[in-house]
Amino acid sequence: MNFPIANRIADLRPSDIRLMTKECERLGGINLGQGLGDLQTPxxxxxxxxxxxxxxxxxxxxxxxxxxxxxxxxxxxxxxxxxxxxxxxxxxxxxxxxxxxxxxxxxxxxxxxxxxxxxxxxxxxxxxxxxxxxxxxxxxxxxxxxxxxxxxxxxxxxxxxxxxxxxxxxxxxxxxxxxxxxxxxxxxxxxxxxxxxxxxxxxxxxxxxxxxxxxxxxxxxxxxxxxxxxxxxxxxxxxxxxxxxxxxxxxxxxxxxxxxxxxxxxxxxxxxxxxxxLQAPPEYFQNLRAEYQRKRDIICEGLNDAGLTPLVPQGAYYVLANISHLGFPDAKTAAISLLEQTGVACVPGGSFYQGGGGENLIRFCFAKDDATLREAVVRLRKFRS
The missing domain is CATH 3.40.640.10 (Type I PLP-dependent aspartate aminotransferase-like (Major domain))
Structure with a gap:
């Protein structure tokens, strides 16, 4: 027996973030798509x-x-x-x-x-x-x-x-x-x-x-x-x-x-x-900012080296990269190609726009331990060749 689904979810679609995570797991890649931070809990x-x-x-x-x-x-x-x-x-x-x-x-x-x-x-x-x-x-x-x-x-x-x-x-x-x-x-x-x-x-x-x-x-x-x-x-x-x-x-x-x-x-x-x-000393929050800023700089340098143009973030732990010069028809194609070539997952920019404005962008999450992030950067550099 087929029961109808509710009208309220008729316009909802699975997130490309979830899609890229599944593809990354299938290929055994490094997931810089979903915001799965792996820093230690204090x-x-x-x-x-x-x-x-x-x-x-x-x-x-x-x-x-x-x-x-x-x-x-x-x-x-x-x-x-x-x-x-x-x-x-x-x-x-x-x-x-x-x-x-x-x-x-x-x-x-x-x-x-x-x-x-x-x-x-x-x-x-x-x-x-x-x-x-x-x-x-x-x-x-x-x-x-x-x-x-x-x-x-x-x-x-x-x-x-x-x-x-x-x-x-x-x-x-x-x-x-x-x-x-x-x-x-x-x-x-x-x-x-x-x-x-x-x-x-x-x-x-x-x-x-x-x-x-x-x-x-x-x-x-x-x-x-x-x-x-x-x-x-x-x-x-x-x-x-x-x-x-x-x-x-x-x-x-x-x-x-x-x-x-x-x-x-x-x-x-x-x-x-x-x-x-919340009773942590001010140094905890200062160190948190410094740690993430170091990670931001690692990923942005790696993206530049890979021929991807980072839009350097002011806060949060994501970075958008401009791919307009690479000739891909859309951001999802670019993201899939990047994953297949380098084993690094990102998220297509179209996930964050309704009007098509994100097709020249892909997003990376850099809330990763340093070893994982540096390995991702090494892999990303292969994308340029």
């Missing part, structure tokens, strides 16, 4: 979770998260993001940043509402918008700077646009939005009464002494912003699925209602682990 975080398990902290928690973690997040937000937040009413712990994003969309928007996303975008943002019955709307930012212009942003807003999504530092481009660009967002959002959803999962992975700026800290943006943050990248615990949303109390209350229905609560002992991690 002992402070690991032992915090283990101790919580041994202490029996294995039952349901409040849907908004355990108090020690929300208190630690509030301190972190004040110290690092310039945000003064009530830990009891304005912080919701969820199942990863993707979980916080889904709960936010469900709680604050209605089917048919327009959500503006910036190209190149993170694919899970788009697919979650589609799954919620929302209308994705796009504004393309041009490489290599991906500058946000006020006139273009204003022109992209339609009558049914109710929200816009920012990702800073951005996946896949590594773009970090400046104070001036965020001031543009503030003016346009206020003019059109838009909700701003800010994904800041890579906030501690920034380069060349750049300062991460949380949109909610700019002007009056905090009144209309849901800041979505997490621990996966900062503590190398992508499989733990822990993130959180920060918003004014009325918005946070609605998000928590949906968070409870979707996830009940985030994993109890893991919450205590990241609460311990």
């Amino acid at each position: 002992p402070l975080v690991r032992d915090g979770a283990i101790n919580a398990i041994l202490e029996g902290r294995n039952t349901y928690t409040p849907s908004e998260g355990v108090t020690p973690l929300r208190l630690a997040i509030a301190e972190k937000l004040k110290r690092d993001n310039g945000l003064d937040v009530d830990p009891e009413k304005e912080i919701i712990i969820s199942s990863g940043t993707t979980g916080a994003f889904a709960a936010t969309l469900t709680a604050l928007l209605n089917p048919g509402d327009g959500v503006l996303i910036l190209e190149p975008y993170y694919g899970y943002h788009l697919n979650t918008i589609l799954l919620q019955g929302l209308e994705p709307q796009f504004l393309t930012l041009s490489p290599p700077e991906f500058t946000l212009a006020e006139a273009a942003l204003n022109a992209a807003v339609r009558p049914n646009t109710r929200a816009m999504v920012l990702c800073t530092p951005a996946n896949p481009s590594g773009k970090m939005f400046s104070d001036a660009e965020l001031a543009i967002v503030e003016r346009v959002a206020e003019q059109h009464n838009l909700l701003v959803i800010s994904d800041e999962i890579y906030e501690y992975i920034t380069y060349d002494d750049r300062r991460h700026v949380s949109p909610a800290s700019v002007g009056r943006l905090g009144e209309r912003t849901v800041s979505i943050m997490g621990f996966s990248k900062t503590f190398s615990i992508t499989g733990w699925r822990l993130g959180y949303a920060v918003a004014k109390a009325s918005l946070a209350n609605a998000i928590n209602l949906v968070n409870d229905l979707l996830y009940v609560c985030a994993p109890a002992p893991l919450q205590y682990g990241v609460a311990a991690g």
